[in-house]
Amino acid sequence: MKIELQQLKEEALQSIKSASGLEELKQAEIKYLGRKGKITKVLRGLKDLKESERKEVGSLANDIKNELQAEFSQKKNQEGGVKKESFIDVSLPGEKIDKGHIHPLTIVQSELEDLFRSMGFIVLDGPELESDYYCFEALNMPKDHPARDMQDTFYIDKSSLYNKDEENKDLDLLMRPHTSPVQVRGMQKHGAPFRAVVPGRVYRSEVIDACHEHTFDQMEGIMVDKNISVTNLIAVIKELIDGLFGQKMETRVRPGYFPFVEPAIEMDIKCTICQGHGCPSCKNSGWLELVPAGMVHPKVLKYGGIDPDKYSGFAFGLGLTRLVMMRYCIEDIRMFNSGDLRFLEQF
Ligand code: PHE
Numbered sequence: 001m002k003i004e005l006q007q008l009k010e011e012a013l014q015s016i017k018s019a020s021g022l023e024e025l026k027q028a029e030i031k032y033l034g035r036k037g038k039i040t041k042v043l044r045g046l047k048d049l050k051e052s053e054r055k056e057v058g059s060l061a062n063d064i065k066n067e068l069q070a071e072f073s074q075k076k077n078q079e080g081g082v083k084k085e086s087f088i089d090v091s092l093p094g095e096k097i098d099k100g101h102i103h104p105l106t107i108v109q110s111e112l113e114d115l116f117r118s119m120g121f122i123v124l125d126g127p128e129l130e131s132d133y134y135c136f137e138a139l140n141m142p143k144d145h146p147a148r149d150m151q152d153t154f155y156i157d158k159s160s161l162y163n164k165d166e167e168n169k170d171l172d173l174l175m176r177p178h179t180s181p182v183q184v185r186g187m188q189k190h191g192a193p194f195r196a197v198v199p200g201r202v203y204r205s206e207v208i209d210a211c212h213e214h215t216f217d218q219m220e221g222i223m224v225d226k227n228i229s230v231t232n233l234i235a236v237i238k239e240l241i242d243g244l245f246g247q248k249m250e251t252r253v254r255p256g257y258f259p260f261v262e263p264a265i266e267m268d269i270k271c272t273i274c275q276g277h278g279c280p281s282c283k284n285s286g287w288l289e290l291v292p293a294g295m296v297h298p299k300v301l302k303y304g305g306i307d308p309d310k311y312s313g314f315a316f317g318l319g320l321t322r323l324v325m326m327r328y329c330i331e332d333i334r335m336f337n338s339g340d341l342r343f344l345e346q347f
Contacts, residue, residue, distance in 0.1 A: 261294025
């Protein structure tokens with residue numbers, strides 16, 4: 001009988017070892033220790049033994065049973081079957097909840113909005129699906145004007161529009177290629193004197209690569225009042241650039257061309273990467289183009305309902321996306337609209 005018990009023990013240990021998974025373990029446990037299990041049977045048979053034998057075999061059988069039980073529960077723990085008694089340690093720090101991140105464009109946009117508000121500007125917004133009239137016509141670019149080709153505009157097939165509003169019936173609609181249409185909309189709505197910035201999305205039919213996107217952001221600025229001159233324009237843009245980079249920046253002014261401003265200028269900053277010595281980022285010129293601007297064309301003031309004999313003004317168009325790229329050294333413009341968390345979590 002003792003030999004039989006030893007054999008059973010070996011057999012049981014073997015099946016504990018070879019059991020894969022919780023289910024097999026449970027089956028093995030039932031087979032040996034269950035109500036009708038092999039070891040249990042031996043224990044039940046003890047009563048038929050002689051007194052002297054019963055003691056010896058009985059204690060051996062009990063030992064084996066206990067040993068096997070311990071083995072079973074240890075293996076079951078390993079398999080994760082028996083949960084440790086649950087205990088809540090209230091003194092442990094809680095699990096961190098992931099916080100959202102502010103998009104780099106939004107960060108810079110709100111900084112600039114604050115800066116301009118402090119100079120008395122209001123923040124405006126305008127439609128992204130815009131009319132040909134506001135995008136070009138009212139900005140001194142009649143239908144046959146060659147400057148219309150300066151931007152590759154997305155035109156809208158009106159028959160595809162869901163909302164065929166009566167008021168849109170005769171309009172040529174397009175995705176605005178710049179924020180400048182809000183210059184005229186703003187003047188019409190608010191009259192003179194008028195100071196506003198307009199952050200917003202613009203669209204151009206571009207071949208996409210690391211430097212070009214079909215959807216990007218600009219910030220338009222406009223100030224109309226009595227006796228506004230180029231000096232005011234340059235002062236405000238310098239303030240803007242210094243505020244943006246947090247230090248005095250070296251700038252230069254070049255002549256530019258846009259049909260809705262006269263004169264037109266381009267404001268450049270000394271290249272932040274090579275400090276003006278020349279590098280691939282500034283195409284070896286030592287300067288980076290930053291802000292196109294100019295004095296609002298008298299015709300545009302008129303379209304805005306403002307008398308150009310009484311008032312004058314300036315306007316500028318910041319490439320917001322490009323600014324953000326320079327500020328944070330973002331090399332690929334495609335990151336902006338990617339929604340990639342690896343990018344967003346860095347801000
Ligand atoms: N709208 C022009 C562009 O998108 C920029 C600009 C704005 C230039 C205002 C002059 C004045 O390129």
